[in-house]
Amino acid sequence: MPTNIADALPRLKRLIPRLRGKRIGVLGDPMLDRYLWGTASRLSPEAAVPVVDFVEQSECLGGAGNVAANIAALGAKVEAFGVIGNDEAGRALQKCLRVANISAKGVIADSKRVTTVKTRIIARHQQVVRVDHERREALRAETQEKVLHLLFTALKKLDALVLSDYDKGLITDDFADRVLSAAHQLNVPVLVGVKTRKLYAYRGSRVVTCNAKEASLLVGRVLGDERSFEEAGRSLLAHFGSGAVVITRGEKGMSVFEESSPRHLHIPATGFEVTYARVGQPGIERGATGRQVFDVTGAGGAPLADAAMLANTAAGVVVGKLGTASVSPQELVHALDDIRR
Numbered sequence: 001m002p003t004n005i006a007d008a009l010p011r012l013k014r015l016i017p018r019l020r021g022k023r024i025g026v027l028g029d030p031m032l033d034r035y036l037w038g039t040a041s042r043l044s045p046e047a048a049v050p051v052v053d054f055v056e057q058s059e060c061l062g063g064a065g066n067v068a069a070n071i072a073a074l075g076a077k078v079e080a081f082g083v084i085g086n087d088e089a090g091r092a093l094q095k096c097l098r099v100a101n102i103s104a105k106g107v108i109a110d111s112k113r114v115t116t117v118k119t120r121i122i123a124r125h126q127q128v129v130r131v132d133h134e135r136r137e138a139l140r141a142e143t144q145e146k147v148l149h150l151l152f153t154a155l156k157k158l159d160a161l162v163l164s165d166y167d168k169g170l171i172t173d174d175f176a177d178r179v180l181s182a183a184h185q186l187n188v189p190v191l192v193g194v195k196t197r198k199l200y201a202y203r204g205s206r207v208v209t210c211n212a213k214e215a216s217l218l219v220g221r222v223l224g225d226e227r228s229f230e231e232a233g234r235s236l237l238a239h240f241g242s243g244a245v246v247i248t249r250g251e252k253g254m255s256v257f258e259e260s261s262p263r264h265l266h267i268p269a270t271g272f273e274v275t276y277a278r279v280g281q282p283g284i285e286r287g288a289t290g291r292q293v294f295d296v297t298g299a300g301g302a303p304l305a306d307a308a309m310l311a312n313t314a315a316g317v318v319v320g321k322l323g324t325a326s327v328s329p330q331e332l333v334h335a336l337d338d339i340r341r
Contacts, residue, residue, distance in 0.1 A: 009336050012310055016329050020075030023157055027081040027147075027179065028064025028164030028171070028193075030107060031116040031134075032093045035059070040123035052123045061096045062118055064164035066326070067193065069100045070314075071162070073326035079158070081106035081151050083143060083170055089115035089133075106150040110143050116168055138169045148178060156186050163192045163205070176201035192242075194218075202240050207304065209246040210236075226266075233257035233264055244304050256308050267308050269315070 035058045040050035061069045064082055072078040080102050084090040086109040093115055097104040116134040120127050139147070147170070155161070161183055165171045180203065183190045189206040194214055202208055216223045218239070219232045229247060236245045237257055245257045253269040310332065317327040317335050327335075 008306065008309060012306060012313075013333060013336055015306055015310065016332055017075070019071070020329075022076045022159045023079070024071050024076045025079045025081060025106075025151070025154060025158045025161040026064055026068040026071065026164060027106075027151060027161060028067065029116065029166035029168040030061065030065040030068075030080065030082045030084055030093055030097075031063030031118060031166070031168075032089050032096070033060050033062035033066070034089075034092075034117055034119045036119060036121045038121070038123045040128070050123060050128060052121055052128060059092050059096060061093070061100060063116065063166045063168075065093065065097065065102075067162060067164045068097075068102050070326045072100050072102050073328055074332070075329060077103075079103040079106055079154055081147060081154075083108050083110050083113060083139060083147060085109065085113045085115040086111040087115055089117045106147070106154065108143060108146055108150075110140070112140060112143075113169075116166075134168060136167065136169050138172060144175060148175070151179065152182055155182055155188055158188050161188055161190045163190055163202070165193065165201075166195045171201065173201045177203070180204050202242070205240060205242045207244045207246060208236065208240050208242045209248065211248045212250070215247045229255050230264055246304075246308060253312060254308055256305060258304060265305050265308070267305075267312050269312060 036052075036054060037056045037058070038052040038054045040052045042051050043049065044051050060066075065080065068078045068080045078101075080097060084093055084107060090109050094104055094107065094109075097107065114133065114135055117132070119131045119133070121129050121131075161179075163171070163176065163179065165176075180190055184204060190204075191207045192202045192205045192209065194202065194208060194210045210218065212223055212229075215229075215232050215236065219235050221228070221232075223229050223232055229249075233245050233247060233255060234257060236242075236247075237259055243259050246254055247257075248254045249269075251269050253267045256265040256267065258265075313335050314327045314332055317331045
């Protein structure tokens with residue numbers, strides 16, 4: 001069932017301020033996104049690759065850290081929980097958390113681990129290469145217990161918990177089960193972003209979000225037409241025992257399945273394809289399509305369909321920025337006004 005976001009604009013605008021002041025926890029795999037900027041005007045004599053002359057370096061939050069930054073940018077009070085390495089990248093990541101006004105009391109620096117870093121080299125408005133520095137082994141038992149203790153202590157004060165799994169070793173089935181059980185006892189809704197083919201984790205969460213590829217892996221078949229997405233969404237609802245499942249579909253928007261609704265809701269993408277060269281340039285390419293979907297966080301207790309529409313609109317703002325980015329309430333309001341036009 002398609003939806004027309006233009007008809008919901010007044011209601012959506014009223015929802016944006018409701019996230020301000022909410023206490024939201026983000027549990028997951030924090031990463032550091034590092035950008036090396038340079039110029040390239042010649043090829044290496046050693047191989048057919050460009051030689052990049054370094055100009056500057058910048059860093060921002062990635063992975064679950066970016067999820068936390070997105071929510072904080074909309075006015076919520078965010079507490080992050082996760083594990084990083086006791087290394088240079090970990091210290092840079094903690095600095096990024098402070099800059100984003102995110103509480104990092106729940107982020108543990110473990111000398112036995114390395115901080116996940118994704119380094120992108122960019123020249124002439126193009127990403128030349130990305131280098132990932134990471135390890136995926138499970139946490140040591142004592143480190144896992146430290147994270148859980150910090151989370152359980154904070155949980156009673158949270159309005160919601162976002163579980164952002166990037167498959168870096170933090171979240172196992174048992175770990176997720178303990179988190180969901182504790183949240184359920186305190187009536188704290190858990191919204192899950194899955195990145196793995198976990199068959200037993202996340203049962204009983206309020207909302208599970210995955211992309212089309214992940215949904216295909218979870219149900220064990222290729223998703224092509226609308227019927228296949230409908231069957232996959234209903235199957236995942238039953239599998240996770242969740243109140244809702246959201247399947248993001250890139251340029252095709254997202255499909256929202258709710259246990260209480262017999263028909264799924266299709267929300268078209270409102271994002272716009274933007275290259276590095278267009279960053280900071282005025283105007284929007286109306287014929288272009290979205291390439292990224294914002295995290296569905298509930299917009300301060302909004303109905304899921306409205307939260308999903310806001311998420312798609314936020315994605316349209318984010319793709320207009322270079323690299324890992326977030327969106328402010330003012331930018332989101334302006335984007336909604338732009339849809340009206």
